[in-house]
Amino acid sequence: MPELPEVETTRRGLAPHLEGHTVCSATVRQRRLRWPVEPDFERRIAGARILKLERRAKYLLVHTDRGCAIWHLGMSGSLRLVEPGAEVRKHDHVDWVLDSGLCLRFHDPRRFGALLWTDSDPAAHDLLAHLGPEPLSEEFCGDYLFRVSRGRRQAVKTLIMDGRVVVGVGNIYASESLFLAGIRPDRAAGTISRARYGRLTDAIKQVLARSIEQGGTTLRDFIGGDGKPGYFAQQLNVYGRTGERCRQCGGPVRDMVLGQRSTFFCRRCQR
Structure with missing residues (x-):
């Protein structure tokens, strides 16, 4: 998708x-x-x-x-x-x-x-009125994510994939951002500190901005072409790499299912 x-x-x-x-x-x-x-x-x-x-x-x-x-x-x-x-x-x-x-x-x-x-x-419009902030906007920051997460027991990964909280953080980008921020995807959202949410929002912005930038450099021809930018060939740290060595610590990349979605993480680098 x-x-x-x-x-x-x-x-x-x-x-x-x-x-x-x-x-x-x-x-x-x-x-x-x-x-x-x-x-x-x-x-x-x-x-x-x-x-x-x-x-x-x-x-x-x-x-x-x-x-x-x-x-x-x-x-x-x-x-x-x-x-x-x-x-x-x-x-x-x-x-x-x-x-x-x-x-x-x-x-x-x-x-x-x-x-x-x-x-x-x-x-x-009914389809847009309930949506959360754009992830690359100034509104989406550590203070915001800390505030909306208070009292929530759900996993932090499902929180950031909720379009009512923030839009556009798909499965790949959620896994990669949590790795960069050093946060386990199954951590209860309400237990994460303001400082760590600051690192997470920075990581989300970094991952998405890099994906968009790479799309710009490999942009397919929208005139007469197929009109599909395709998925971006960024080097993934954890997504889809179950059993492979973590690029950061050398330990094995693990997987779990959260919210019916495959989730990838490093047990050593994320806590």
Whole structure:
């Protein structure tokens, strides 16, 4: 599933080709996505000028002078730019033809993605209103995480993967960040000190920023390409390395299941 860095890379790849341009027409070939595409979506978007392409959590927000389109890539979705006459593949569900002559195309084999529309502030939309702060924002800091963790018995890893607490910290990034911060993933969230939460928030920012940066240097072509940034080839310290030697202490990397997700850690380096 595309995570925050992949979605941010998609935003950065598409923004220069969308912002300031007008959607001349739209075609929805498959309305049965994760949520049905509105029957009058094509009418709403046709003629709209795109003002800004923004990311909120794993949603892409296309702000226009008429309202806002909300995209979610789901588990297998991708957005790319093609020539209007490009051959339509089996799972090409949506096209937007732009005044530049390019066509924004949404491809989603599993149809877990979504395309929604709102005339109001998208921050108030049901899908976005409950979300926590962005992990790279100033609001997300050690003091914040310490405050929201008080009295909580749940594992710290499940806390930082809760989108109501902070958005976009997926399984890989949670495991890697906890390793860098030296915190066991199954530690009760309410028992961790303010100072250690400061190290954890710094680690989360570092891991995500590095992933986004690497995505920028290996960015695939969003014009005529497949529109998928892919997962970033960063060197992982613990994720997926069960039984291998810890890069820091040489001890074995362990695994456990937390919140129905595989979790990887070093018993010596994390406490």
